[in-house]
Each structure stands twice: as structure tokens, then as C-alpha cells.
Amino acid sequence: MIRDTIKTATVTSMKAGDKERTATLRMVAAKIKDRDIELRTAAKQPDDDTLVIEVLQKMAKQRRESIQMYEDGGREELAAKERDELAVIEEFLPQMMSEEEMRVAIEEAKAATGAQGMKDMGKVMAELKSRHGAVLDGAKASAMVKASLA
Missing domain, CATH: 1.10.1510.10 (Uncharacterised protein YqeY/AIM41, N-terminal domain)
Known part of the structure; x- marks a missing residue:
């Protein structure tokens, strides 16, 4: 631990x-x-x-x-x-996800939530945090999700 x-x-x-x-x-x-x-x-x-x-x-x-x-x-x-x-x-922090790993995780989260546009950003972020919360840089992920949903 x-x-x-x-x-x-x-x-x-x-x-x-x-x-x-x-x-x-x-x-x-x-x-x-x-x-x-x-x-x-x-x-x-x-x-x-x-x-x-x-x-x-x-x-x-x-x-x-x-x-x-x-x-x-x-x-x-x-x-x-x-x-x-x-x-x-x-x-003491675990190694954070690389940008490429983050892109893959975002696409998986979008598919899992059925995200279509910006109105679904909260769902995608919640899914990402539940799956990868410990190794996810929230600020970078937010910007990448926003770009992929725009």
C-alpha cells in the first residue's frame, strides 16, 4: 500500500x-x-x-x-x-497515462456512453474517471475530450 x-x-x-x-x-x-x-x-x-x-x-x-x-x-x-x-x-504517484493511451481511453469511454456531442462531455469524463481515475490527468483529459466531441 x-x-x-x-x-x-x-x-x-x-x-x-x-x-x-x-x-x-x-x-x-x-x-x-x-x-x-x-x-x-x-x-x-x-x-x-x-x-x-x-x-x-x-x-x-x-x-x-x-x-x-x-x-x-x-x-x-x-x-x-x-x-x-x-x-x-x-x-509515490503511479505513472500517468500517455497522450496515446488517453486517446484510446477516450474513444472507449465515448463508445461506452454513446457520446455524440459536447452535451455528453460529463458522461465521458465520469466514465474515464471511473475506469482510469488514478492514472488520468484530469486537465489534459478534459481538453482532449472537449476536442474529440467538438
Whole structure:
């Protein structure tokens, strides 16, 4: 399980004295714990790896946005810190789908949902997320679905 891998990596980085990596891994563990608490009252509990992947994807997206903002603002030292955190977070994410794999998955989802035009975009995206949620880049997939339905 990814959660156990993160715990092991945290202990390893603490023993190695890598303060930045340890801090990032502790931040990841805290976000996962927050999500666990949030879902305590939920009727349906997601698979543990799915939950961890969702948290990691959200954190990675936040880091990418921060990097862009810091670079636009001329704050390279802060962008570098965010890049370091992103690198640690991405270690635990599964390999994302390539554009070619995404095209094939989109065509399969369109066929499964019987999508005809833009009004069916939500159905196609829901189908994609249910089949490939952990390895799908939502922003890229959305743009590709929009282009294929237009």
C-alpha cells in the first residue's frame, strides 16, 4: 500500500537526516490523515490506495500552480522549494497515462456512453474517471475530450 511506503520513506529520510524530504513526507501524511478524518462520516469509503492517490494528485496540482505563480512573480527560490516538494510527492504517484493511451481511453469511454456531442462531455469524463481515475490527468483529459466531441 502507498500509505505504508510513505511511512517507510519518512523513517528512512529521518534517519538519513534529510530535513526537507522529511518535512514534505510529514506534510503528505498530515494531508492523508485530514482526508481520513473527513471521510469518517462518509457512507462509502474509497479504497485506501485510491484515497492516497487522490490526496497526492491534489497536492501535486497545487505545487504545479504555485511553481507557475512564483515563476511569474520572479520568486525563483520559492519555485525551487515547490519543485523539490513536487518531486517527492510524484515519487509515490503511479505513472500517468500517455497522450496515446488517453486517446484510446477516450474513444472507449465515448463508445461506452454513446457520446455524440459536447452535451455528453460529463458522461465521458465520469466514465474515464471511473475506469482510469488514478492514472488520468484530469486537465489534459478534459481538453482532449472537449476536442474529440467538438
